[in-house]
Amino acid sequence: MNTMKPHAQRRNLLAALAATTVAPWSRAQSAKPLRLIVPFTPGGSTDILARAIAPRLGTALGQSVIIDNKPGAGGSLGAGEAAKAEPDGNTVLMGHIGTLAVNPAMYPKLSYDPLKSFVPVAWVARVPNVLVVNAASPAKSFKDFLELARRSPGKLAFSSGGNGSAAHITFEFLKLRAKLFLLHIPYRGTAPSVTDLIAGQVDATFTGAPAVLPHVKSGRLRALAVSSAQRIGPLPDVPTVAESGFPGWEADQWYGVVAPAGTPAARVAQLNAEINKALALPEVAQQLAVEGAVPMPATPRAFGELIAREIPRWAEVVKAGNVKPD
Secondary structure: OOOOOHHHHHHHHHHHHHOOOOOOOOHHHHOOOEEEEEOOOOOOHHHHHHHHHHHHHHHHHOOOEEEEEOOOHHHHHHHHHHHHOOOOOOEEEEEEHHHHHHHHHHOOOOOOOOOOOEEEEEEEEEEOEEEEEEOOOOOOOHHHHHHHHHHOOOOOEEEEOOOOOHHHHHHHHHHHHHOOOOEEEEOOOHHHHHHHHHOOOOOEEEEEHHHHHHHHHHOOEEEEEEOOOOOOOOOOOOOEOHHHOOOOOOOOEEEEEEEEOOOOHHHHHHHHHHHHHHHOOHHHHHHHHHOOOEEOOOOHHHHHHHHHHHHHHHHHHHHHHOOOOO
């Protein structure tokens, strides 16, 4: 596991980004297909986001883009394979908050280092999480939920898609800041965790908006708070955690592309430019919106700084919650 101090991590990352002068990347250097590794099964948010940008990226680059799903160990297997790939500019990874920020604290023998093994390419999107309860819950607001949890420590249970999943670490972050004692019930995926919440088998979950918005609209679940810095369009009347008494609290899921360390800077610059162009297309924005995702076009440096900030933040949460892999 990476043990570098956060300021040293950022310094090394920025030095690596600035070390190479960018020269144009020619199409002759892109004779092979671009392999886009997705470290999860098809159909999840990481896979959907990858498939949203892949066709546009392929057209712009003049080369085919192959989506290669490599699930396992919370995304660590696919990420490890990407880290070991030849840095010829034709292999990239669709990473996310778990593979690039949470896993270093969860897996002591991780086969890659998010900052040393990769070079950041592009920040693709962020997805707000939504805290929801069953429609029959006595908690009508976020304040009600906190009071209910504090009155009955250890009695309320929250579900997640598994140990170390976005829902799990988001709730652990809330527990840490709000000083709550709640039981965690992990499931094998987000869908069954939401199904049991609707059935009243658990009391709450705090997961990505796409999984719960249809049930909030149908009245089967009640939304109490969102994890983003601002309220989200589909739920304009639902407050953020930050405005509900926890200033600065934010815990969105985020996704982005990285390449093996040593990938030529010119190729990184080209991929960044074309991914950002794809994210600006109305049809791509619409595809992302279906997933509750917000496009986040940015420079490689900005995405690298995000990764460096997030690693120590989630390490604290993983340690405090004693989060272990399944």
